Amino acid sequence: xxxxxxxxxxxxxxQRPETPYSYRSPIGKILSIGATAFTLxxxxxxxxxxxxxSSLDKKVDDIVQCENRIDDNIRYIQKLMTVFVIxxxxxxxxxxxxxxxxxxxxxxxxxxxxAIPTSAKCTAAAIRVINGLSDQAIEEIEDIYPxxxxxxxxxxxxxxxxxxxxxxxxxxxxxxxxxKGVGVELFDDVQITNESIxxxxxxxxxxxxxxx
Amino acid sequence: xxxxxxxKRLAKHVIPPEVSPTERLLRFIMSPxxxxxxxxxxxxxxxxxxxxxxxxxxxxxxxxxxxxxxxxHKMDKIDSGRAMRSYSGFCLLNKSxxxxxxxxxxxxxxxxxxxxxADILLEExxxxxxxxxxxKIQMVVDSxxxxxxxxxxxxxxxxRWMGSPIHF
Numbered sequence: 001x002x003x004x005x006x007x008x009x010x011x012x013x014x015q016r017p018e019t020p021y022s023y024r025s026p027i028g029k030i031l032s033i034g035a036t037a038f039t040l041x042x043x044x045x046x047x048x049x050x051x052x053x054s055s056l057d058k059k060v061d062d063i064v065q066c067e068n069r070i071d072d073n074i075r076y077i078q079k080l081m082t083v084f085v086i087x088x089x090x091x092x093x094x095x096x097x098x099x100x101x102x103x104x105x106x107x108x109x110x111x112x113x114x115a116i117p118t119s120a121k122c123t124a125a126a127i128r129v130i131n132g133l134s135d136q137a138i139e140e141i142e143d144i145y146p147x148x149x150x151x152x153x154x155x156x157x158x159x160x161x162x163x164x165x166x167x168x169x170x171x172x173x174x175x176x177x178x179x180k181g182v183g184v185e186l187f188d189d190v191q192i193t194n195e196s197i198x199x200x201x202x203x204x205x206x207x208x209x210x211x212x
Numbered sequence: 213x214x215x216x217x218x219x220k221r222l223a224k225h226v227i228p229p230e231v232s233p234t235e236r237l238l239r240f241i242m243s244p245x246x247x248x249x250x251x252x253x254x255x256x257x258x259x260x261x262x263x264x265x266x267x268x269x270x271x272x273x274x275x276x277x278x279x280x281x282x283x284x285h286k287m288d289k290i291d292s293g294r295a296m297r298s299y300s301g302f303c304l305l306n307k308s309x310x311x312x313x314x315x316x317x318x319x320x321x322x323x324x325x326x327x328x329x330a331d332i333l334l335e336e337x338x339x340x341x342x343x344x345x346x347x348k349i350q351m352v353v354d355s356x357x358x359x360x361x362x363x364x365x366x367x368x369x370x371x372r373w374m375g376s377p378i379h380f
């Protein structure tokens with residue numbers, strides 16, 4: 001007993017239903033060809049649709065990529081604008097740089113006691129310190145001036161009599177930090193690095209934030 | 213009579229080698245470099261001479277204010293008609309104040325052009341060319357600026373002193 005035996009009607013018994021047109025008749029052939037052509041055309045259309053769909057997908061992908069790029073650009077522009085706003089607000093920083101550059105025009109013995117003009121290397125070191133300080137530390141600078149030995153001094157203070165006095169040389173800086181309740185801390189010949197500028201910045205903020 | 217006046221004048225220039233704690237010492241102040249944008253005196257008015265630990269002053273009790281003015285004017289520097297450095301007044305202090313500020317000593321160091329010249333000596337730390345000013349010296353210098361009294365000359369071009377009397 002094969003598995004088809006379970007079927008109440010065997011294949012042999014199956015009678016093909018009467019069709020209106022026999023396959024072998026000319027009309028049937030025409031209809032058959034037409035159907036095939038139609039099927040082929042449909043298949044072609046379907047393929048085209050698939051192609052269109054895939055190209056649409058590609059286009060969608062392109063659009064998404066463009067959008068991502070636009071988002072990236074917007075983020076970049078926002079970043080640029082942030083930088084621009086900071087630097088635009090920070091006229092003090094530019095003013096400081098202008099002041100620094102003006103020290104370069106000092107002549108030999110500018111104080112009448114043999115003072116030497118601020119060297120290019122000292123100016124560069126001072127610019128590095130300025131660039132490393134936070135905006136608040138820059139805004140709170142009370143004074144900047146040249147020293148007789150060619151170094152550059154920066155001053156910070158507050159209403160409590162606390163102060164920081166910084167002198168920047170060619171490759172190092174020295175400063176003292178005078179704080180009430182803490183006393184005076186001296187820092188001599190500190191090499192100019194990002195870390196040392198950050199530490200200086202923290203000391204300056206500890207003074208000027210009291211002032212705010 | 214003439215001899216008497218001459219003796220008096222010479223006696224004025226007999227300068228004791230020891231600088232007393234209370235005698236008046238003058239530091240020459242020049243503009244614009246010794247003033248900030250608010251017209252306040254900067255500490256660099258008391259910066260030590262390059263490669264040294266000395267701050268020049270004049271012993272006013274053994275000189276005269278007119279002599280000091282004359283010396284200060286010799287330091288004026290005019291470049292292209294613009295005053296790069298011009299005498300503006302004096303800062304008054306004494307040895308006692310200088311020592312309170314952290315100076316090591318004040319010694320008489322006469323010079324040919326200024327017999328009453330003295331030096332405020334700082335710690336044995338020399339201020340190196342193009343190096344940062346040591347923190348300790350910055351402290352002393354700031355303190356000298358804070359504790360000295362600035363006398364602005366109302367008429368710097370005049371040979372005579374026309375400002376308020378220079379005393380504590």
